[in-house]
Amino acid sequence: xxxxxxxxxxxxxxxxxxxxxxxxxxxxxxxxxxxxxxxxxxxxxxxxxxxxxxxxxxxxxxxxxxxxxxxxxxxxxxxxxxxxxxxxxxxxxxxxxxxxxxxxxxxxxxxxxxxxxxxxxxxxxxxxxxxxxxxxxxxxxxxxxxxxxxxxxxxxxxxxxxxxxxxxxxxxxxxxxxxxxxxxxxxxxxxxxxxxxxxxxxxxxxxxxxxxxxxxxxxxxxxxxxxxxxxxxxxxxxxxxxxxxxxxxxxxxxxxxxxxxxxxxxxxxxxxxxxxxxxxxxxxxxxxxxxxxxxxxxxxxxxxxxxxxxxxxxxxxxxxxxxxxxxxxxxxxxxxxxxxxx
Numbered sequence: 001x002x003x004x005x006x007x008x009x010x011x012x013x014x015x016x017x018x019x020x021x022x023x024x025x026x027x028x029x030x031x032x033x034x035x036x037x038x039x040x041x042x043x044x045x046x047x048x049x050x051x052x053x054x055x056x057x058x059x060x061x062x063x064x065x066x067x068x069x070x071x072x073x074x075x076x077x078x079x080x081x082x083x084x085x086x087x088x089x090x091x092x093x094x095x096x097x098x099x100x101x102x103x104x105x106x107x108x109x110x111x112x113x114x115x116x117x118x119x120x121x122x123x124x125x126x127x128x129x130x131x132x133x134x135x136x137x138x139x140x141x142x143x144x145x146x147x148x149x150x151x152x153x154x155x156x157x158x159x160x161x162x163x164x165x166x167x168x169x170x171x172x173x174x175x176x177x178x179x180x181x182x183x184x185x186x187x188x189x190x191x192x193x194x195x196x197x198x199x200x201x202x203x204x205x206x207x208x209x210x211x212x213x214x215x216x217x218x219x220x221x222x223x224x225x226x227x228x229x230x231x232x233x234x235x236x237x238x239x240x241x242x243x244x245x246x247x248x249x250x251x252x253x254x255x256x257x258x259x260x261x262x263x264x265x266x267x268x269x270x271x272x273x274x275x276x277x278x279x280x281x282x283x284x285x286x287x288x289x290x291x292x293x294x295x296x297x298x299x300x301x302x303x304x305x306x307x308x309x310x311x312x313x314x315x316x317x318x319x320x321x322x323x324x325x326x327x328x329x330x331x332x333x334x335x336x337x338x339x340x341x342x
Contacts, residue, residue, distance in 0.1 A: 148287030
């Protein structure tokens with residue numbers, strides 16, 4: 001923490017010295033809230049304006065651990081999406097570790113796409129993809145080869161001026177898949193790239209060959225959760241797939257460009273709101289679902305999900321700490337200011 005103009009600003013860092021971007025997430029949440037207000041989605045805008053205005057931490061030595069805060073849990077709130085991503089990454093890390101401890105397995109990273117669609121078609125396209133996934137996962141060839149999976153639905157918008165698809169939406173699945181250790185050796189288990197493509201084409205009932213990508217990965221047992229904030233492109237091999245699939249599927253930067261309220265941003269936000277209404281973005285299946293349940297890990301998409309407790313590091317020690325740090329969001333300074341440190 002540092003003193004500037006007689007005010008002490010919040011500085012919360014990881015063990016590696018990387019600062020947690022509370023200020024950046026709160027500023028971005030305010031930008032998105034402005035768009036909700038402009039789109040006449042007033043209740044959600046109000047909740048988002050109040051999101052994380054007060055942060056209460058327990059401190060031990062130089063370590064801060066959040067123990068109390070109000071999170072709005074609006075699906076497209078950048079602050080809440082950040083917290084969900086950290087929690088998804090922690091949950092997936094625990095599941096992957098447990099699978100690796102118990103079974104000799106291989107890991108695959110699968111991406112399933114369909115053609116871009118217009119905003120008016122996005123909701124029905126997502127519905128079709130969900131139904132298609134259920135068919136896809138139920139095919140005999142898939143069931144024989146796949147022990148378990150974690151699936152995330154992501155949608156991006158094409159805003160490139162020189163693209164024929166400008167203004168269209170690109171929905172796709174990212175899937176972390178667990179297969180038997182003999183997957184690459186046994187013909188009855190191994191699925192070629194063309195097999196994955198034909199099975200997804202069949203499940204989606206398409207009259208064209210969709211773009212499907214499958215690659216082998218080796219998720220590390222040790223995962224720095226804070227690296228979830230970095231561009232996935234910076235991640236190296238073993239962590240990349242786990243980080244990519246663990247990011248909360250819909251990012252505010254896919255919806256809102258820049259920080260100004262524009263008609264295009266508002267229209268995009270309302271399109272996302274309608275398309276994703278009552279829709280699950282992540283799911284587990286098979287062995288990974290069983291272990292997720294066994295470990296009693298929270299459903300991150302549940303409205304009652306705890307976005308305060310992300311992991312179990314130093315939980316007991318910090319819970320007994322008598323030192324409290326309270327940070328308030330200062331609208332004028334656009335930063336978190338400490339009210340007390342005792």
